[in-house]
Amino acid sequence: MTKSSDKAADEKVSCSVCRKEVPLSEAMIPEAEDYVAHFCGLECYTQWKRQSERSKQQGGKTSK
């Protein structure tokens, strides 16, 4: 059991890649992005970044 002295540390966010819930204090938050995304760890962050870079390269002008 962890002591719950800090309420902010109790807050949980779900990983943007695998949807796993992680404490906000342990979540990875990329700073250079326009929107806020949370990741449970470096693995998911790397995966997400790779995907977003790939979609940037491919879909410059996708006709909708």
Ligand SMILES: [Zn+2]
């Ligand atoms: Zn994850």
